Amino acid sequence: MSAIKELREYFEEIMRLNYIQAALGWDQEVNMQNYKSLEGRSKQVSLIEKLVHKRLTSEKVGKLINEAEKLSNLNEIESAMLREITREYNLATKLPEELVVEIAETSILAAKIWREARAKSDFSIFQNILEKNIELQKEKARRLETHPDMYSTLIDLYEPGATYDWITNVFNPIKPKLIDFVKRLNASSDKPDDSILKKNYDADTQFELSREILKKLDFDFDHGRQDKSTHPVTTSLASLDTRITTRTTEPFPDCITSTIHECGHALYDMGIKEELHDTILCEGTSMGIHESQSRMWENLVARSKEFWIYWYPIFQKYFPQNLKDYPMEKFYKAINIVQPSYIRVNADEVTYGLHIILRFELEKDLIDGKIQVKELPELWNSKFEDLLGIIPPNDAQGVLQDIHWSMGYIGYFPTYFLGNLYGAQIYNHALKNHPSLPEEYKKGEYSTLLGYLKENIHQYGKIYRAPELIRKITGEDLNPDYFIKYIQNKFPPIYGI
């Protein structure tokens, strides 16, 4: 057997262990929220982590990589496979097993402590374990050293090839534009009224409705599930088992939009071509591209007027007391309100980027040691005021709102906003090629868009890296102007300016 085929086979077992890990994670998220002890699960997770690490770092892999590099007849898939295997091998061999296990075990414990701290809105409960998490991530970055600065090394784990400088160059010109744009909209005397969203919407009915939408969006219930959890997530437990979760506790229609968001992630995973199943390429190519899919469905599709032309009458039937006599136009404006708010996951399309820039800047300084964990609540609030003009009333609605840092995910946040930017650029291209898309939404049809995304993005999994993929699709590098143009076209009419 050739070295590349041997590698492929060897990595199938690693992928399966990763899927098992995902199954344990999904179960913990969906089924163990009330558990008093997570010790058993934590030890199972770290065992799998250890087994994966052991396999990744085996001498056999190094030897096979060397042999495979000498092969001259690799096809496109095999080359990409070799590239990703080499990356994983290099990352893993630089990390000692004890560090990998410590990171895994600490993150489970920290997530538990974070939940308690957030419930009590008391950062001091979380501070110690977060300090440990930050130290562990710095230790990881120092050992990996894929970039000269530690933060770029961490970013690269989620967005291969991206660096702090590159992202800064993308974000910096947008930052003042966003701040100004939010102010301009909010200076309007004809702002949308969102009181309709604050009425009572029965949780079970919301869930039922979200399910109906999932079916229309072609979420594959034969190889996937929708469940409830406090934090919506998408998890693939096998190449043909992708599950999303929905929450029904937040202001309407968050249940619906966040379900569509997770569906966007799921459709990506579900659309990867069979040839790549169970291989290292059977994943989204980066967190940014993944998020471009979720955000595209959530915002560019499901917050468009055409989407609601089909769905609003159905929503009226589900919630007649609230919506029967309420005009669609006003509802459409209400769900597109742009307004500084505290919680990232509830933020609108325009202010969302500012929430990310805040975290991006704090993370950089944390990793560089320019700021200390204990200063975070204060720094969070003052930066929040600079960017959004308001100050969170407490830590639960401020620095404690996200699970990411508790999980040890540092460098992950910027990919969310990159997702918005990639999404706008890709969607612009999709519209150029299929100008009829909005007309189809009016009929509740999404197959042209899904077909376009499958053909251009989903099927390829990890074959092309994000920068290559965006050039391949749109013919240019990531260009944030598409996003700026999109919001500048969409929102002024909503605000009557």
Place this chain on the structure above:
Amino acid sequence: MSAIKELREYFEEIMRLNYIQAALGWDQEVNMQNYKSLEGRSKQVSLIEKLVHKRLTSEKVGKLINEAEKLSNLNEIESAMLREITREYNLATKLPEELVVEIAETSILAAKIWREARAKSDFSIFQNILEKNIELQKEKARRLETHPDMYSTLIDLYEPGATYDWITNVFNPIKPKLIDFVKRLNASSDKPDDSILKKNYDADTQFELSREILKKLDFDFDHGRQDKSTHPVTTSLASLDTRITTRTTEPFPDCITSTIHECGHALYDMGIKEELHDTILCEGTSMGIHESQSRMWENLVARSKEFWIYWYPIFQKYFPQNLKDYPMEKFYKAINIVQPSYIRVNADEVTYGLHIILRFELEKDLIDGKIQVKELPELWNSKFEDLLGIIPPNDAQGVLQDIHWSMGYIGYFPTYFLGNLYGAQIYNHALKNHPSLPEEYKKGEYSTLLGYLKENIHQYGKIYRAPELIRKITGEDLNPDYFIKYIQNKFPPIYGI
């Protein structure tokens, strides 16, 4: 570190892999019933199977066992651990990895095919894969060879120490007694009327009520769950994570009694002392003893009149349309009706054993090659008529009703009836020591019984084998007379004879 301590540590990892396997199994049972493809999961399961097998058969284990056997200062727990580790090692080293993997993969596939065959009530769909399962089990028995006859070798996997001959000696004298007793009861002119159970009972309300009972029985919801599935099961996913499932589709009050049944299993797992957590001893000592716990709670407690003195008024509140004006005495008789029926899991306490004896005798002949898989439907029906006097109308209600053979569990069935027998003997002893038990049930209190079971059985996990345990508790060997006496005392008054 001493050899026994090293073994204990080494086996902790194996136990964790077993727990992970249990988590995958639970997820499949609860969450994947509608999946079109189980291929991914099946490969994950067989990977864990392989990893466990590799660890079990490592030379290191053999070496450590040899060393540990020379140690003179082992305490009771260490001795039991060494005994169980030696057993597992001997079993595993006799089975080649390919056979282990093939059995695991075939069983997942067979369970899927069995579901289809049962749904269509068509044995021919199931025949081929069942033949393969039987051949694989015979192959397994030939290689293990712990007993001269293959069937005893398979039985021993579930009920250590038990043999076909020993069980035959237990079952044979009971068989005619049960057949006669059923006839005697059914000759009564004052038979209970169970029409009240055939009314409509809302499924969600049943589930809610079953949950209320679980709380009273001290099921630990801080370290466990109750979910829905088509087949009720109890699964421990960690030493502090025991989950049961409930179904609400069967005739009332099956949802309630089967939930109490599973709770009995769960309380056993939940009651094992902390010292044994994550060790090879952290399990019930045999399937028979496990079943003694579930059957004791389901039948001896929850089908007693005293149990209903507390619960019936509550049931009346949950189902006022059906029960408000219906007398408890009649309800008590209805749920204790003794009547030949087709489905084992719905069978009453008296006929249940006959369902088991039928399977026990068929399994023995299958394994000995005296009968062929293709003859099963016919043999099932004729044996059924001999034992129970009726003939199943189709295979779904006959030979296709149980999942066990599809899973490759041959030799498992007899442990169910052993459970009834062990249960009656233990309960007789509990009553002798705590004559107030029935009085406590009248007040909805079960702590004395649970305390007795924890003290005498649960805490010990696998320290004592079943025959040793029953002697330790009751001072005598398994004695089926207690069961016979129990039914002979209980049922004639219900039948007015």
